[in-house]
Amino acid sequence: MRRKLGYADVTPKNLYLSRRTLMAGAAGLAAGALLPGGALARIAAEASPYSIDATPTAYEDITSYNNFYEFGVDKGDPKAHAGALTTEPWSVVIDGLVGRPGTYPLEDLVAPARLEERIYRLRCVEGWSMVIPWIGFPLADVLSRAEPGSGARYVAFETLMRPEEMPGQRGFFQPLDWPYVEGLRLDEAMHPLTILATGLYGEELPNQNGAPLRLVVPWKYGFKSIKSIVRITLTADQPPTTWNLQNPREYGFYSNVNPAVDHPRWSQATERVIGGGIFAPRRETELFNGYAEEVGHLYAGMDLTVHY
Numbered sequence: 001m002r003r004k005l006g007y008a009d010v011t012p013k014n015l016y017l018s019r020r021t022l023m024a025g026a027a028g029l030a031a032g033a034l035l036p037g038g039a040l041a042r043i044a045a046e047a048s049p050y051s052i053d054a055t056p057t058a059y060e061d062i063t064s065y066n067n068f069y070e071f072g073v074d075k076g077d078p079k080a081h082a083g084a085l086t087t088e089p090w091s092v093v094i095d096g097l098v099g100r101p102g103t104y105p106l107e108d109l110v111a112p113a114r115l116e117e118r119i120y121r122l123r124c125v126e127g128w129s130m131v132i133p134w135i136g137f138p139l140a141d142v143l144s145r146a147e148p149g150s151g152a153r154y155v156a157f158e159t160l161m162r163p164e165e166m167p168g169q170r171g172f173f174q175p176l177d178w179p180y181v182e183g184l185r186l187d188e189a190m191h192p193l194t195i196l197a198t199g200l201y202g203e204e205l206p207n208q209n210g211a212p213l214r215l216v217v218p219w220k221y222g223f224k225s226i227k228s229i230v231r232i233t234l235t236a237d238q239p240p241t242t243w244n245l246q247n248p249r250e251y252g253f254y255s256n257v258n259p260a261v262d263h264p265r266w267s268q269a270t271e272r273v274i275g276g277g278i279f280a281p282r283r284e285t286e287l288f289n290g291y292a293e294e295v296g297h298l299y300a301g302m303d304l305t306v307h308y
């Protein structure tokens, strides 16, 4: 098991205290219910064996340096505009090749007892990274409940389409086709490292980070981790993905973090560490973002320079 730092080591005191309030609330359902939506960020006290041993990036950086093109293409746009997004009520349609299709209210999808903290590095294809203490639960929980049919081989995800609340989805310049879509192979989706996140730093997920429910696949470039999910569809065929549609030469379906496969316009060998300051040395990017042992077998026999 990899050891992780405690919050007291890394978290500004006000956040640490509010997390303790949440933890106290976790002692009983009634107390938890007093905190608006607090159940979504309640966490187990046990450290996850899947967490990396790294100091989380400051809360301020994680929540103010974002990619969420529905709110604009600049890193500051999501924080500036995502506050207007209504995230309650929220439900997710699960359909396609499943035995139990339906519209699942968020509260039914999230089993509080399964929530845990996962400290993962997020490596953006643009060449920067940060370390985020997510609160989440295995995507496999949700998929298993929906009962994938024998023909299901892929999982397709879709983000909310709501131009009234998402300025990037209206107006003259729209950088992407909406809704934002992503996909995983079923075995990637079922891997225990793949989670749906509902919180970070022990608190509810801020809208700019993909509230109320976003995917986190730590061995892939950040863009696979689709935000504000409204639909999950099991399919027989490989689903379309937004960045691959936008620029197939630069972005493939797999998008595994791979220092040996350069982006056509820049090297992927190293990454800029967000919050490290301008003189911080670049970090060497690791194969599968450091999870080669855990996920390498999923790609045995595949040419990763072709399936990038």
Ligand SMILES: Nc1nc2c(c(=O)[nH]1)N[C@H]1C(S)=C(S)[C@@H](COP(=O)(O)O)O[C@H]1N2
Binding pocket: 062, 065, 066, 067, 068, 069, 070, 122, 123, 124, 125, 159, 180, 208, 209, 210, 221, 222, 223, 224, 225, 226, 227, 228
């Ligand atoms: N719906 C949606 N999901 C998205 C994006 C987006 O623009 N829209 N950007 C992706 C990219 S490129 C990255 S690097 C991560 C960033 O997650 P963060 O802002 O929580 O750090 O979200 C991914 N998920």
Ligand SMILES: [Mo]
Binding pocket: 067, 123, 124, 125, 126, 221, 222, 223
């Ligand atoms: Mo990204």
